[in-house]
Amino acid sequence: TQSTRPQRILGAVQQNATRGDPRSVVRAIDQYCRNQEWAMNVGDEKGCILDSVVSEVNPATVLELGTYCGYSTVRIASLLPPHAKLITLEFNPEFAVIARQVIAWAGLEDKIQLVEGASGDLIPKMKEQFGVETFDLVFLDHWKDRYLPDTKLMEECGLLRKGSVLLADNVICPGTPEYLEFVRSSPRYESQYFKSHLEYTKVEDGLEKSVFLG
Numbered sequence: 235t236q237s238t239r240p241q242r243i244l245g246a247v248q249q250n251a252t253r254g255d256p257r258s259v260v261r262a263i264d265q266y267c268r269n270q271e272w273a274m275n276v277g278d279e280k281g282c283i284l285d286s287v288v289s290e291v292n293p294a295t296v297l298e299l300g301t302y303c304g305y306s307t308v309r310i311a312s313l314l315p316p317h318a319k320l321i322t323l324e325f326n327p328e329f330a331v332i333a334r335q336v337i338a339w340a341g342l343e344d345k346i347q348l349v350e351g352a353s354g355d356l357i358p359k360m361k362e363q364f365g366v367e368t369f370d371l372v373f374l375d376h377w378k379d380r381y382l383p384d385t386k387l388m389e390e391c392g393l394l395r396k397g398s399v400l401l402a403d404n405v406i407c408p409g410t411p412e413y414l415e416f417v418r419s420s421p422r423y424e425s426q427y428f429k430s431h432l433e434y435t436k437v438e439d440g441l442e443k444s445v446f447l448g
């Protein structure tokens with residue numbers, strides 16, 4: 235039977251990456267998606283900006299919205315200090331199955347908790363079910379029309395504290411106009427745009443970093 239793109243991405247990891255070596259997993263996915271078939275991973279160019287923000291924030295708690303195959307999950311977790319935790323939400327069970335295997339190949343199961351379900355349902359349960367107080371860093375990379383409602387939901391649920399950093403992918407392509415307008419005009423956020431390119435292409439895209447001011 236025909237394989238799916240996520241299955242082929244997992245195959246590229248298992249063939250080309252070294253078990254327990256997260257950076258080799260990231261490299262294997264980038265090489266596959268650049269040379270064989272495009273996929274919606276944040277990619278290496280925006281990934282370097284992601285790395286610098288993760289290193290600067292040095293977060294103890296991270297929330298990722300939209301796991302897909304686990305590329306950015308592994309990329310972020312590989313930079314976290316010991317005992318830091320990353321929770322990643324994915325509602326497509328087929329993608330979750332692949333992402334769990336990518337995360338396992340990287341040897342990062344202890345740092346990453348992949349939760350299957352919709353962000354709108356899971357965000358209100360974060361404190362009670364996952365023992366989270368607040369998130370130091372949130373990476374938004376799920377459906378683009380969910381960025382704004384989920385940000386408001388995180389505020390309402392008390393999951394953001396003064397200094398929490400939101401980092402949003404694709405604010406230009408495919409684009410998140412309502413979210414961008416909100417974080418750039420709200421007095422409760424200090425926003426900064428990092429110009430880059432859509433993964434594996436020359437099309438403009440970028441990341442928006444927004445610090446919650448409390």
Ligand SMILES: O=C(NC/C=C/[C@H]1O[C@@H](n2cnc3cncnc32)[C@H](O)[C@@H]1O)c1cc([N+](=O)[O-])cc(O)c1O
Binds near residue numbers: 301377408
């Ligand atoms: O559409 C894009 N991303 C959507 C990502 C979606 C991923 O997040 C999950 N999800 C969605 N809402 C969810 C709510 N809760 C949990 N998981 C959820 C989906 O099951 C999928 O795994 C995209 C598109 C392009 N592009 O060039 O077209 C480039 C990119 O970098 C992109 O990120």
Ligand SMILES: [Mg+2]
Binds near residue numbers: 275403
């Ligand atoms: Mg993206």
